[in-house]
Amino acid sequence: MDSKLFVTSSTFVLLISFATVTGDYVRPPPRKTLRFPWNPKPSSHPQQVHISLAGDKHMRVSWITEDKSAPSIVDYGTSPGKYSATSLGESTSYNYLLYSSGKIHHTVIGPLKPDTVYFYQCGGQGPEFQLKTPPAHLPITFAVAGDLGQTGWTESTLNHIDKCKYDVHLLPGDLSYADYIQHRWDTFGNLVQPLASARPWMVTEGNHEKESIPLFKHGFESYNSRWKMPFEESGSNSNLYYSFEVAGAHIIVLGSYTDYDESSNQYNWLKANLAEVDRKKTPWLIVLFHVPWYNSNEAHKCEGDGMMAAMEPLLYAASADILLAGHVHAYERTLRVNNGRSDPCGAVHITIGDGGNREGLARKYKEPQPEWSAFREASFGHGELKIVNSTHAYWSWHRNDDDEPVRSDETWITSLISSGCIADRRDERRKILLGH
Ligand SMILES: *[C@@H]1O[C@H](CO)[C@@H](O)[C@H](O)[C@H]1NC(C)=O
Ligand SMILES: [Fe+2]
Numbered sequence: 001m002d003s004k005l006f007v008t009s010s011t012f013v014l015l016i017s018f019a020t021v022t023g024d025y026v027r028p029p030p031r032k033t034l035r036f037p038w039n040p041k042p043s044s045h046p047q048q049v050h051i052s053l054a055g056d057k058h059m060r061v062s063w064i065t066e067d068k069s070a071p072s073i074v075d076y077g078t079s080p081g082k083y084s085a086t087s088l089g090e091s092t093s094y095n096y097l098l099y100s101s102g103k104i105h106h107t108v109i110g111p112l113k114p115d116t117v118y119f120y121q122c123g124g125q126g127p128e129f130q131l132k133t134p135p136a137h138l139p140i141t142f143a144v145a146g147d148l149g150q151t152g153w154t155e156s157t158l159n160h161i162d163k164c165k166y167d168v169h170l171l172p173g174d175l176s177y178a179d180y181i182q183h184r185w186d187t188f189g190n191l192v193q194p195l196a197s198a199r200p201w202m203v204t205e206g207n208h209e210k211e212s213i214p215l216f217k218h219g220f221e222s223y224n225s226r227w228k229m230p231f232e233e234s235g236s237n238s239n240l241y242y243s244f245e246v247a248g249a250h251i252i253v254l255g256s257y258t259d260y261d262e263s264s265n266q267y268n269w270l271k272a273n274l275a276e277v278d279r280k281k282t283p284w285l286i287v288l289f290h291v292p293w294y295n296s297n298e299a300h301k302c303e304g305d306g307m308m309a310a311m312e313p314l315l316y317a318a319s320a321d322i323l324l325a326g327h328v329h330a331y332e333r334t335l336r337v338n339n340g341r342s343d344p345c346g347a348v349h350i351t352i353g354d355g356g357n358r359e360g361l362a363r364k365y366k367e368p369q370p371e372w373s374a375f376r377e378a379s380f381g382h383g384e385l386k387i388v389n390s391t392h393a394y395w396s397w398h399r400n401d402d403d404e405p406v407r408s409d410e411t412w413i414t415s416l417i418s419s420g421c422i423a424d425r426r427d428e429r430r431k432i433l434l435g436h
Contacts, residue, residue: 028380030360031152036187043067046122047102048189048226050196051131052203053168053244055233058110059133059200061089062228063122064102064189068093072105076120078113080128083121085109094225096217099182106228114247129197134167138390140247141165143199144350144383146172146290146326147206149357150188153380153400157356160398160405161382162195168246169199170385172326173206173256173290177357178222180211185222203227204253205240206290206326219257229253235273241266243273249387250282252320254289256327260307267310274318275433283390283417285320287347292325294334294349296373299362300327312338315347317432319416319425322385322393326353329362330378331397333409337372345421348413350395356380375409391418 041047043066054060061074072091075083089107093100105122112118114136121128134140143166148154161169176188192201205223212219224239231242240255252273260266277285291300293308304325315323316338328351338346354361363378381399388394393413398405416422422429430436 030358031356033149033151033358034155034187034191036190042125044070044123045126046105047193048186049122049129049193050189050227051198051200052227052229053134053200053246054108054110054230056245057112057114058108059112059131060106060108060228060230061120061122062104062106062226064104064186064226065123066102068103070103070105070123070125072107073124074107074109074120074122075124076109076118078116078118080119083119092225094221096182096211096222101182101222101225102186104225131198132167134200134246136247138248139386139388140167140249141387142168142170142385144170144172144324144352144385145355145381147174147329147353147357148188148192148355149174149177149359150184150191151356151358153356154191155356156400156403157380157382158192158195160400163405164384166384167199169195169201170251170288170324171201171203172288172324172352173204174208174326174353174357175203175206175223175227177208177359178211179208182222185226189226202244202251202253202288203229204288204290205255205257207257210257236269237265241269245282247387248282248390249284249286250277252285252287254287254307254311256289256291256304256307260310262310267314270311271314271433274314277318279319279417279422283415284322284387284393285318285416287315287320287323289323289325291327292332292349292351292353293323294337294372295325295328295332295351296366296370296376297328297330297332297351297362297378298364298366299329303327313432316345317425317429319345319422319429320347321416322413323347323349325349325351326355327351328353329357329359330354330376331381331399331409332376333374333395333397333411334372335374342372344419345416345425350383352383352397354378354380355382356400374411377408379408381405381408391415
């Protein structure tokens with residue numbers, strides 16, 4: 001207890017001193033891609049275990065075996081080594097040029113109790129894993145980091161996330177940076193397993209997941225096979241966009257690299273999904289996608305404009321609270337903003353594409369800083385979003401400073417439900433989302 005207090009107070013001292021030395025902060029260079037020594041295991045043993053939320057009270061467990069005859073079963077229970085339930089799932093595999101994937105298993109377990117530790121084993125073999133289900137009610141904490149890759153900085157970011165207390169990881173795109181080299185998906189899967197097998201990882205696709213080859217391969221084959229998200233559970237017909245609800249938050253995950261114009265499936269699914277949100281049940285509306293809409297970095301300028309033009313009016317009509325994006329390898333947070341300027345009924349946009357990939361940081365910002373941009377800095381790090389209650393959430397961004405996480409930006413965000421915006425804009429919501 002004492003040591004915890006000490007850490008907290010020293011963080012504050014650092015915070016205060018940083019206010020004066022930020023200008024002298026020397027940003028570290030990119031770090032090398034990690035080396036993964038060959039670590040032979042029985043071919044039926046699970047690898048790359050990760051979990052994701054799969055509808056109310058359910059969790060999807062995903063893993064890979066070399067052995068194509070290994071069963072897709074998960075045994076689980078609330079005490080170690082004693083499994084009171086078993087679920088049987090499905091499996092898939094894919095070929096990509098000369099590469100053949102292992103057997104990719106996806107098994108949904110549940111119903112599970114909220115805020116409870118479960119012990120589980122995959123395929124009746126290998127080590128026991130442990131997961132904790134999210135709470136049924138607020139408060140809840142999300143860890144947020146995008147554009148991870150698998151370098152020394154990725155490792156540093158993951159270590160920091162591991163130290164924080166969180167319930168669900170949100171990853172706004174660009175996971176492995178496999179970039180066509182398929183075995184890098186496997187090394188990434190193993191790198192993130194300690195975290196991703198313990199807390200649900202809810203991900204969306206970025207440009208590095210695409211891996212399409214004209215006339216030969218449609219995009220996202222490896223991503224869709226390996227990182228199955230609850231799209232069927234949320235009425236979507238594509239793994240590239242879906243939604244879920246957890247403890248007072250309705251979270252919509254969109255695809256920046258699939259059609260988004262007004263005639264597209266994604267657009268119409270989004271509109272229908274937004275029309276169904278019940279803010280009494282889920283006071284917070286959060287949206288996750290890869291390419292940011294409000295960002296003042298020189299990197300990837302205007303790439304999100306098409307999607308923003310199509311979808312921002314829907315999200316504004318629905319009073320979305322927070323939009324999280326990646327892609328730009330630097331951190332930025334905006335004020336509440338809509339239609340190009342700050343607006344108290346708009347969304348807070350956060351770009352957090354600074355997880356640590358091999359491409360390095362995006363250091364150049366547009367000058368002057370736009371009026372809607374509240375904080376921007378090109379450093380690796382991760383974010384934490386603690387939703388305290390229906391009106392207050394606390395956001396913080398933790399810079400990987402010399403391998404220590406340092407809280408560099410923090411702010412309270414008050415929900416639109418507490419602002420009067422939702423009541424004021426009821427007619428607009430009805431017109432745009434419900435069409436009458
Ligand atoms: C919500 O949390 C904030 C911050 O801790 C607090 O000031 C506020 O009173 C809480 N509101 C309710 C309704 O509990
Ligand atoms: Fe990207």
